[in-house]
Amino acid sequence: MILNATPGVYASMAGSDDTGPSISIRGFKQRNVSVMLDGIPVNDMEDGRVFWNNWFGLDLVTQTMQVQRGLGASKLALPAIGGTVNIVTKGIDAKKQTSIKQEYGSTGFLRTTIGHTSGRLAGGWGFTVAGSYKTDNGFIDKTSSEAVFYYVRAQKELGNHVLSLSAM
Numbered sequence: 001m002i003l004n005a006t007p008g009v010y011a012s013m014a015g016s017d018d019t020g021p022s023i024s025i026r027g028f029k030q031r032n033v034s035v036m037l038d039g040i041p042v043n044d045m046e047d048g049r050v051f052w053n054n055w056f057g058l059d060l061v062t063q064t065m066q067v068q069r070g071l072g073a074s075k076l077a078l079p080a081i082g083g084t085v086n087i088v089t090k091g092i093d094a095k096k097q098t099s100i101k102q103e104y105g106s107t108g109f110l111r112t113t114i115g116h117t118s119g120r121l122a123g124g125w126g127f128t129v130a131g132s133y134k135t136d137n138g139f140i141d142k143t144s145s146e147a148v149f150y151y152v153r154a155q156k157e158l159g160n161h162v163l164s165l166s167a168m
Helices: none
Strands: 009-017 020-025 033-037 062-069 083-089 097-104 110-117 125-136 145-158 161-167
Touching: 020 033, 020 083
Parallel strands: 033 083
Antiparallel strands: 009 020, 062 083, 097 110, 110 125, 125 145, 145 161
16 A cells, blocks of 8 residues: 555555455556566466455565556566566565564454564575464355465575575
8 A cells, every 4th residue: 555655556455356455557457567576577477467365464574665657678578558566575685673463353354474584694694484364254244264374585695696585
């Protein structure tokens, strides 16, 4: 929702389809906006959809978000007519940090999230881990949900380069 502060960008928690929350840039729905996680495209390959509901724990490991409005030059086949959003996660450049978050809401919503970033360690290493669990009874009978999210990232500085391995 922080993207609403960017001119030409509209983010909604309600969503525009069955994939949950949505973003539109310059009037283009998220199917025409390239979404990347650490520079890796995450749009669905068939129709360009973005399944935000699968990343409900990503907020603890997000360091910055880069937004480009409009077309841009790219060597990747991206649905970026409206623009590009790149979510950069915490790693070697981030300070050491541990976060614990507990959320409660209506209809039995409960979400627990734990995250840790090591920052720069000896030998040029850095680690980031996060995990989240959520449950919800739903507004309508038999629409309950339960989900688990995890994120692990290991980085190693090699001279002017950084080798990064992530699992989500």
